[in-house]
Amino acid sequence: xxxxxxxxxxxxxxxxxxxxxxxxxxxxxxVPGKSTWAYVFGTAIMTSFIVQxxxxxxxxxxxxxxxxQAWESIKWITEQVPFGSWLRATHYxxxxxxxxxxxxxxxxxxxxxxxxxxxxxxxxxGVFLLFLTVAIAFTxxxxxxxxxxxxxxxxxxxxxxxxxxxGPMLVRVLCSGDNVSSASLSHFFAMHVFIFxxxxxxxxxxxxxxxxxxxxxxPPKAGKIVKRETYREEYQELLKKEGVAxxxxxxxxxxxxxxxxxxGICACALYFGxxxxxxxxxxxxxxxxxKPDWYLTWYFALLALVPAQFExxxxxxxxxxxxxxxxxxxxxxxxxxxxxxxxxxxxxxxVVVVGSxxxxxxxxxxxxxxxxxxxxxxxxxxxxxxxxxxxxxxKVFNDRGCLYCHVISGHGGRRGPDLTDVGERLSPDQITxxxxxxxxxxxAYAGNMSAEELKQVTKFLESRRPHGLKTGPSTHLxxxxxxxxxxxxxxxxxxxxxxxxxxxxxxxxLAPAEIxxxxxxxxxxxxEVRLGKLAESKASDPExxxxxSLMVTEHSAANEQLKExxxxxxxxxxxxxxxxxxxxxxSLSELSGSxxxxxxxxxxxxxxxxxxxxxxxxxxxxxxxxxxxxKNVLRTIKRHHHAAMTLSK
Amino acid sequence: MCCSDEQPKEEPKVAINWSTVLxxxxxxxxxxxxxxxGFIGMxxxxxxxxxxxxxxxxxxxxxxxxxxxxxxxxxxxTVAVVFRDTTGLPWDxxxxxRTAWLRRVDEGNFEAFAxxxxxxxxxxxxxxxxxxxxxxCHGGVYYSDGSxxxxxxxxxxHRYPTRIAKGQVEIKVGPVLTEG
Ligand code: FES
Numbered sequence: 001x002x003x004x005x006x007x008x009x010x011x012x013x014x015x016x017x018x019x020x021x022x023x024x025x026x027x028x029x030x031v032p033g034k035s036t037w038a039y040v041f042g043t044a045i046m047t048s049f050i051v052q053x054x055x056x057x058x059x060x061x062x063x064x065x066x067x068x069q070a071w072e073s074i075k076w077i078t079e080q081v082p083f084g085s086w087l088r089a090t091h092y093x094x095x096x097x098x099x100x101x102x103x104x105x106x107x108x109x110x111x112x113x114x115x116x117x118x119x120x121x122x123x124x125x126g127v128f129l130l131f132l133t134v135a136i137a138f139t140x141x142x143x144x145x146x147x148x149x150x151x152x153x154x155x156x157x158x159x160x161x162x163x164x165x166x167g168p169m170l171v172r173v174l175c176s177g178d179n180v181s182s183a184s185l186s187h188f189f190a191m192h193v194f195i196f197x198x199x200x201x202x203x204x205x206x207x208x209x210x211x212x213x214x215x216x217x218x219p220p221k222a223g224k225i226v227k228r229e230t231y232r233e234e235y236q237e238l239l240k241k242e243g244v245a246x247x248x249x250x251x252x253x254x255x256x257x258x259x260x261x262x263x264g265i266c267a268c269a270l271y272f273g274x275x276x277x278x279x280x281x282x283x284x285x286x287x288x289x290x291k292p293d294w295y296l297t298w299y300f301a302l303l304a305l306v307p308a309q310f311e312x313x314x315x316x317x318x319x320x321x322x323x324x325x326x327x328x329x330x331x332x333x334x335x336x337x338x339x340x341x342x343x344x345x346x347x348x349x350x351v352v353v354v355g356s357x358x359x360x361x362x363x364x365x366x367x368x369x370x371x372x373x374x375x376x377x378x379x380x381x382x383x384x385x386x387x388x389x390x391x392x393x394x395k396v397f398n399d400r401g402c403l404y405c406h407v408i409s410g411h412g413g414r415r416g417p418d419l420t421d422v423g424e425r426l427s428p429d430q431i432t433x434x435x436x437x438x439x440x441x442x443x444a445y446a447g448n449m450s451a452e453e454l455k456q457v458t459k460f461l462e463s464r465r466p467h468g469l470k471t472g473p474s475t476h477l478x479x480x481x482x483x484x485x486x487x488x489x490x491x492x493x494x495x496x497x498x499x500x501x502x503x504x505x506x507x508x509x510l511a512p513a514e515i516x517x518x519x520x521x522x523x524x525x526x527x528e529v530r531l532g533k534l535a536e537s538k539a540s541d542p543e544x545x546x547x548x549s550l551m552v553t554e555h556s557a558a559n560e561q562l563k564e565x566x567x568x569x570x571x572x573x574x575x576x577x578x579x580x581x582x583x584x585x586x587s588l589s590e591l592s593g594s595x596x597x598x599x600x601x602x603x604x605x606x607x608x609x610x611x612x613x614x615x616x617x618x619x620x621x622x623x624x625x626x627x628x629x630x631k632n633v634l635r636t637i638k639r640h641h642h643a644a645m646t647l648s649k
Numbered sequence: 650m651c652c653s654d655e656q657p658k659e660e661p662k663v664a665i666n667w668s669t670v671l672x673x674x675x676x677x678x679x680x681x682x683x684x685x686x687g688f689i690g691m692x693x694x695x696x697x698x699x700x701x702x703x704x705x706x707x708x709x710x711x712x713x714x715x716x717x718x719x720x721x722x723x724x725x726x727t728v729a730v731v732f733r734d735t736t737g738l739p740w741d742x743x744x745x746x747r748t749a750w751l752r753r754v755d756e757g758n759f760e761a762f763a764x765x766x767x768x769x770x771x772x773x774x775x776x777x778x779x780x781x782x783x784x785x786c787h788g789g790v791y792y793s794d795g796s797x798x799x800x801x802x803x804x805x806x807h808r809y810p811t812r813i814a815k816g817q818v819e820i821k822v823g824p825v826l827t828e829g
Pocket of ligand 1: 767769770771784785786788789800801802
C-alpha cells in the first residue's frame with residue numbers, strides 16, 4: 001500500500017520534472033565490477049567538502065570580515081558561542097581532509113592511468129580542482145586574521161614583487177591596495193566564501209559529469225592497452241560482462257569510507273580543537289614568525305632552502321612548473337599501458353614527489369634555518385671553567401646574538417654550524433677571522449664587537465674542546481690555499497681590528513675560492529719579501545744576494561699593489577704570514593754560508609713553481625682587477641722562477 | 650512533429666552565420682540575442698569589477714608621518730616607532746598600525762627602515778646586543794645601517810626618508826610593500 005503511494009508520487013514527479021528517471025539511471029549506472037577501495041577518494045573529497053559547506057556557512061553567520069573586528073569575532077565564536085569551537089575545528093580538519101584526499105585521489109588516478117583516453121578532461125579539471133582547493137584553504141587561513149595572517153600577506157607580497165614588470169601590480173591585487181588593511185581581509189573573504197566555492201562547485205559538477213559520461217575507469221591490467229579506436233567498445237563490453245550497479249555495489253564502499261572520514265575529522269576536532277588564534281593582527285607587533293598551515297609547510301621549506309642565486313627564478317617559475325607539470329600527463333601519453341606495473345616512470349615520479357614533499361615537510365617542521373631568538377644562554381656548567389676571560393667570552397656569545405644561530409652544548413639555534421667542539425676544529429686565528437669577517441650567512445662582526453670582546457669570545461670558543469683535542473695543523477703555505485674548513489669570506493688584518501673596532505667592512509663580492517686564493521697569494525708575497533731580506537743579509541754568493549734584493553723590491557711592489565686592489569673590493573688581507581711560513585724562515589735563518597744559499601734558492605724555486613699554478617688559476621678563474629693584476633705579476637713570477645733555476649745550476 | 654513534413658532543411662546552427670546576418674531573420678535574431686546578453690553582462694560586470702579593483706583607480710600616497718619628538722631619541726640607538734598607516738580604511742583598527750626602525754645616527758641625522766625583510770617580507774627585529782637586524786624567517790641579517798650582513802636577503806632594508814620639523818621627527822611613508 002505504502003509502496004504504491006510512493007510509486008504514484010514518483011510517477012507524478014517524473015511526469016512533472018523529468019528528473020526521477022535520470023536520477024535512478026545515474027544511481028544504477030553500471031560500474032566495472034572489480035572496482036575496489038582505491039576508488040573511494042573522490043567521494044571522500046565530496047564528503048569533506050560538504051562538511052566545509054555546512055561548517056563554513058554556519059561560521060559566516062557570526063564572523064565579521066572587518067580589519068578591526070575579525071580577530072575578536074573569531075575569539076568570540078571560539079570561546080562564547082555553543083558549537084563555535086567545534087565548528088571551527090571541523091572546518092579546519094575538513095579542509096585538511098579535503099587536501100589529503102585531493103592528493104590521494106590525484107595519485108590514485110595517476111597510478112591507475114585513469115587520465116588516459118577518453119578521460120583527459122577528467123584529469124585536467126581535477127588539476128584545477130586541486131589548486132582551487134589549496135587556494136580556498138589558503139584564503140581561509142588568512143581569514144583567521146591573526147598576526148600570522150597579516151604577515152602571510154606581507155610574505156606573499158614580497159614573493160609577488162619578484163615578478164618582472166607586473167610585480168607591484170600583483171602586490172596590489174594581493175593586498176587589495178598598497179598595504180595590508182581591512183580591504184585585504186574583505187577581498188580574501190569574498191574569495192573564500194563566494195568566488196572560490198562557486199568555482200569549485202561548478203568544476204565539481206563538470207568533473208562528476210565527466211565521470212558519469214565516460215564511466216568510472218576500470219582497474220588497470222598490465223598488458224591491456226588503451227587504444228583510441230577500441231577503448232570505448234571494450235569498456236562497454238566489460239560493463240556488460242562484469243558491470244554492477246553503482247548503487248549499492250560500489251556506493252557502499254564510498255559510504256563506509258566517507259563515514260570514516262567524517263569520524264576522522266570529528267576525532268581530530270575533538271582531540272586537537274580549533275587552530276589557535278594567535279596574537280592579534282597588529283603589524284606593529286613585530287615579533288612574528290609567519291608560517292603557513294601544514295599543507296604548505298613543504299613549500300615554505302623549499303623557499304627557505306633554495307640557493308639565493310636561483311631564488312628569483314624559483315619563486316616565479318616553480319608555481320608555473322607545478323601547474324604545467326600537473327597538467328601534462330594526458331598530453332604526454334594518453335594511450336597505451338595503464339597499469340603502474342608497466343609504467344615504471346610514473347611510479348618513480350610519484351615516489352620522488354611524495355618523498356620530496358615529505359622530506360621538505362620534515363625540514364619545514366624543524367626549521368633549522370631560523371635563528372632561535374628564544375634560545376637559553378650557555379649555562380655555567382657548560383662553560384666549564386671560571387677563567388674570567390672565557391666567562392666573559394661566553395657572555396659575549398650570549399649577548400651578541402651568536403647564540404641565536406650556533407649551538408654550544410645543546411644551547412642555541414641551528415642556523416649556523418654547531419660550535420660545541422669548535423676549539424678542536426679551528427685555531428684561534430681562524431676563529432677570529434671568521435667572527436670578524438662573517439660568511440655567506442653570517443654577519444661580519446668587525447664593526448659590532450670591541451677588540452676586547454673579540455678576544456674574549458675567541459678565547460671562549462677556543463676553549464670548546466669536549467674531547468680535549470688540540471687544533472689540527474694550522475694554515476699551510478707555499479703549498480696551497482687556506483684550509484678548507486676555514487673558507488674565509490674575507491681575511492682580515494687583525495691589527496686593524498684591535499685598532500679601530502668601529503670600522504665596518506663592506507660586503508664582499510668575491511667567490512670564496514678567490515678570496516682564499518688571494519689571501520694565500522698575499523701571504524706568499526710577504527713570505528718572499530721576508531725571505532729576501534733574510535737572504536740579503538745572510539747569503540754568501542753575490543749572485544744570490546742580487547736575486548734576493550730583486551725579490552724584495554719586486555715582491556714588495558706587487559704586495560703593495562695587491563693590498564690596494566684588495567682594499568678597493570673590500571677584501572682585507574692577512575696581516576702576517578702563517579706559522580708554517582714562519583717556521584720555514586726560522587729554519588733558513590739557522591743555516592749559513594753556502595748551505596743557506598743552496599736552501600734559499602731551492603725554496604725560491606719551489607715557491608715560485610707553486611705560485612705559477614696559483615696565479616694561473618687566478619688568471620683563469622679570477623675576477624676584475626685582481627685577475628688583471630695576477631696576469632701582470634705572473635710574468636714576473638715566471639722570470640723569478642727562471643732566475644732561481646739558472647742559479648741553482 | 651510539427652515540422653516533419655517540411656522540406657529537409659539545413660541543420661540549424663547555434664553559431665551566427667555572419668555572411669547572412671543582415672538578410673536572414675534567424676541569423677539576425679541570433680545577433681540580437683548575443684548583443685543583448687553581452688550588454689547585460691557588461692552592465693553587471695563593469696561596476697562590479699571596477700569596485701573590486703578600485704585600488705587601481707586611486708593613486709598611491711606618500712605622507713610625512715610624525716613619529717616622535719626629537720629629544721626622545723638617543724644618538725646611536727635604534728628604536729621601533731609605531732604609527733598608523735594613513736591610507737587605510739576607517740575600520741582598520743589595529744591592522745593599520747605599522748612599525749619602522751628609527752636610528753638617530755647623530756645630532757641631526759636619522760635613518761628609518763621598514764621592518765619588512767627584503768627576502769620574503771618577514772618582520773626583522775633589532776637585536777640591540779648584537780647591533781644587528783635579524784629576520785626570524787630564514788635568518789637574514791642586516792647591519793645597523795640596513796645593509797645586508799648575511800643570509801638570503803637580496804637588498805638592504807627599505808629606507809624611509811626622514812626629516813625634522815618643528816622638533817618632531819618625521820618619516821615619509823609610501824606603499825612599503827610594493828616598493829620592496
Ligand atoms: S624573510 Fe627574512 S630571511 Fe627570509
